[in-house]
Amino acid sequence: MDAVSVVTHLRNLASQPQNRASIVKDKSCLAGLILFLSHQDTQVVEAALQTIHYLCDNPNHCEVIKSELGMMVSLQNIRNSALSNHVKLLAHRIYVTLSMPSHQHTPEAKNKQNSLQFFLPSANKKARIITLHIHGLDNMERKSLCEEALLKVKGVISFTFQIAKRRCTVRVKPDLATECITSAIANTKVLKAQQVIKNECGKEVYVPMPTMNNQVEKSHCLPDYLPEEESPQKDLEKALTRPVSKEETRGNWLKATVGFLSKTFYW
Structure with a gap:
């Protein structure tokens, strides 16, 4: 062996x-x-x-x-x-x-963590939550690619994934434009993100986001904590390995x- x-x-x-x-x-x-x-x-x-x-x-x-x-x-x-x-x-x-x-x-x-979705210090209580539908988010390799893109965006605090739904929930600083995030994802060349919002009838709709021409400001350090212990895709990750x-x-x-x-x- x-x-x-x-x-x-x-x-x-x-x-x-x-x-x-x-x-x-x-x-x-x-x-x-x-x-x-x-x-x-x-x-x-x-x-x-x-x-x-x-x-x-x-x-x-x-x-x-x-x-x-x-x-x-x-x-x-x-x-x-x-x-x-x-x-x-x-x-x-x-x-x-x-x-x-x-x-x-x-x-x-x-x-408690699961109910809050994210672990955040008190200074981040005013952070915005953005829900994205990501076309192409259909396996762990693409998920890792998306993670790498998000980690480089200055102002992103934390994020979680639901691969089965091709969803990503991102918590960001209040002054970070949604277009910065979707542009960073689009730069992967294989993923494309649309914002998920609810219309007046309470129904979810996808909103196409414009791509920013200017370079997205990058973060050079990793966030302190990106919890995924309770993520819905955990079982999917386990299923990737052949069971005995x-x-x-x-x-x-x-x-x-x-x-x-x-x-x-x-x-």
Whole structure:
């Protein structure tokens, strides 16, 4: 077994909720994932990040993962690396999730977060919310492309996606024009955004937005927090990975993976 096959199978196992506790409890798996985060093969790094992202889905796992020696440092290194934005965004999301105080991982806190849709400091209470319908937002690659575009727009505070509906809800500073956001999305060349509003009858309608000729002002730092734990597309993301259907197969793969990690690395 090579690193790519091992981390890919570990990711497939982690995509199934019933396997996550076993993976988190096994020190060889967590230590192996940390080593994979510094692997020279980008495919290995990305698969390791996806695995950790699955494991972080359970708040009870976050403290264990965070306390594993080298985890936070490795994530920070990826955020500051020359890897693709799409990989750095994933590392950023995991880093922020693990950095959250433990009380913010409770069901009560998550319900409060879900009802508010966004985590915002008090200074942003006057922020505007813009709902966009994005043509072409039909897979995770396009979602990452849209994220990259939005992160570059100065004045964007946070955003969430509903891929099934091709929707993106963006919270922005009051002085940021909607056209700035739609223009940034249009610059991807494969996505096009229309604003979603309600007419006098209360029915949703799509409003085409003009494209700005002047360059959109870019932000050079990532937002502090882009929560998506409660996003409707979470199940869709899980569905992208081929599930392992049989209990025996799951158990065998987990044992094989742990065995490979234990024999390959010295802890």
